[in-house]
Amino acid sequence: xxxxxxxxxxxxxxxxxxxxxxxxxxxxxxxxxxxxxxxxxxxxxxxxxxxxxxxxxxxxxxxxxxxxxxxxxxxxxxxxxxxxxxxxxxxxxxxxxxxxxxxxxxxxxxxxxxxxxxxxxxxxxxxxxxxxxxxxxxxxxxxxxxxxxxxxxxxxxxxxxxxxxxxxxxxxxxxxxxxxxxxxxxxxxxxxxxxxxxxxxxxxxxxxxxxxxxxxxxxxxxxxxxxxxxxxxxxxxxxxxxxxxxxxxxxxxxxxxxxxxxxxxx
Ligand SMILES: Nc1ncnc2c1ncn2[C@@H]1O[C@H](COP(=O)(O)OP(=O)(O)OP(=O)(O)O)[C@@H](O)[C@H]1O
Numbered sequence: 395x396x397x398x399x400x401x402x403x404x405x406x407x408x409x410x411x412x413x414x415x416x417x418x419x420x421x422x423x424x425x426x427x428x429x430x431x432x433x434x435x436x437x438x439x440x441x442x443x444x445x446x447x448x449x450x451x452x453x454x455x456x457x458x459x460x461x462x463x464x465x466x467x468x469x470x471x472x473x474x475x476x477x478x479x480x481x482x483x484x485x486x487x488x489x490x491x492x493x494x495x496x497x498x499x500x501x502x503x504x505x506x507x508x509x510x511x512x513x514x515x516x517x518x519x520x521x522x523x524x525x526x527x528x529x530x531x532x533x534x535x536x537x538x539x540x541x542x543x544x545x546x547x548x549x550x551x552x553x554x555x556x557x558x559x560x561x562x563x564x565x566x567x568x569x570x571x572x573x574x575x576x577x578x579x580x581x582x583x584x585x586x587x588x589x590x591x592x593x594x595x596x597x598x599x600x601x602x603x604x605x606x607x608x609x610x611x612x613x614x615x616x617x618x619x620x621x622x623x624x625x626x627x628x629x630x631x632x633x634x635x636x637x638x639x640x641x642x643x644x645x646x647x648x649x650x651x652x653x654x655x656x657x658x659x660x
Contacts, residue, residue, distance in 0.1 A: 397422050397457065397554055397585040398443065398473075404451030405435070405442040406609075411450060412438040413609025420585045420602075422553060425576060427596040428589040429621070430606030431630055436589040439606075440556055443587065445469055470498035474547035476557040479540040479564075488534060488542045489527040492518055495549030510549075517548035521575060537568030544575065555579065557588040561595060573598045593621050593634070597645040605629060621647065 396419035406412035413435040420426040428436050441447040443454065445461045454461045456472060464472075474495065486494075495517070496510040506514075518524045521541045526534055531542060540560065547555055560576065561569040576599045580586050590596060596603045596617045603620050605612045607629055613620045626634045626647070633650045 395421060398587070399455045399458075400443065400452065401455075402452035403439075403442065403449055403454055405438055405447060406450055407438070407447070411609075413606075414451065416452070416609075416611050418604055418611065418614065420554070420587050422583050422585045423580055424602065425580045425586045425588065425600045427600035427603045427617075428587070428606055429591075429593055429596060429603055429629065430589075434606045435609040436606060437558060438609075440475075440558055440587075440589070444473065444475055444556055467498045470550060470552075472552055473554045473556060474550040474552035476540075476543050476547045476555055476560060478558055478560075478562050479536055479543055483532065486531050487527065488523065488529050488531050488538075489514060489518070491531045491542055492527075492545045492549050495546040498550060513551060514545075514549045517545040518542075520548060521545045522571075537564050537571070540564060540568065540572060541575075544572070548579075552584070554585040554587070557586065559589050559591065561590065561592065569595075593626055593636075593647040594645075596621055597647065618645065621645075 399419040401417050403416040404411065404414035405416070416439065418426065430436055438447065442449055445464065448462070456464065461469065492514040493506055493510060496506055496513060500506055500510060515524065518527055521544055523538060523541045523545060526538055526542065531539065534542065561572050564572060573595060576586060576588065600617055602614060603617050604614045605620055605625055613625065621636065623634050623636055626632070634647050635650050636645055636647045639646045
């Protein structure tokens with residue numbers, strides 16, 4: 395049963411349409427990855443899924459109800475957004491940042507309760523960052539910040555996460571750790587929609603992939619079905635090699651660089 399459904403969705407900005415005819419759905423326990431070149435409309439689509447931009451056409455349903463019919467607090471108790479971790483200016487402690495995820499569950503003039511603090515602590519524990527609680531958010535590393543932003547979203551106790559390039563600007567180790575957490579979170583029953591620029595990450599954590607170009611979804615299906623060399627050539631204009639890697643237990647995808655092709659063929 396689908397948790398979020400977009401049907402023939404058109405989206406964009408006032409006077410600047412970005413995409414249309416987008417039909418997508420994500421169920422609880424499922425990870426849907428959006429793959430597409432820079433500027434194809436992923437972030438604009440996310441803003442629309444999050445109710446921050448009104449749909450320009452089509453339908454957008456959360457638990458079978460129009461997203462526009464939810465109050466912001468009702469929506470935030472169901473769906474949490476994980477932005478990219480760059481740029482951190484406010485000198486909050488990591489614990490305070492994570493506690494902000496409770497905003498939709500705290501009355502306007504009330505202070506966080508013991509339950510709110512426990513939820514924030516539990517979220518930091520889940521993400522393995524409890525030891526960072528008293529550090530200043532702008533002073534922890536990019537990977538730690540990304541984990542703190544995911545913890546903030548989890549403290550919200552949502553049923554769904556929308557994650558904008560959750561592995562962008564992370565080192566090799568932190569990318570792997572974030573991908574593992576995403577897989578764990580979907581196993582725990584969350585619906586997850588994420589965007590990524592690495593097709594290999596779709597094989598690593600997604601159940602379904604949507605290929606986007608020019609504001610349209612070109613194909614949707616399992617990673618094995620839709621992440622093909624031909625499809626990636628069409629999306630990005632580069633040649634790639636895709637192969638099952640025994641030791642990793644999944645497919646991997648690498649661009650075949652002209653220099654390597656010459657060496658291979660010589
Ligand atoms: N506030 C805005 N007003 C008008 N057009 C915008 C606005 N923000 C983005 N756009 C345009 O919408 C289109 C899609 O941008 P969007 O940021 O959604 O792409 P994206 O797929 O997320 O790109 P990237 O992978 O580079 O993050 C682009 O042509 C962009 O210039």
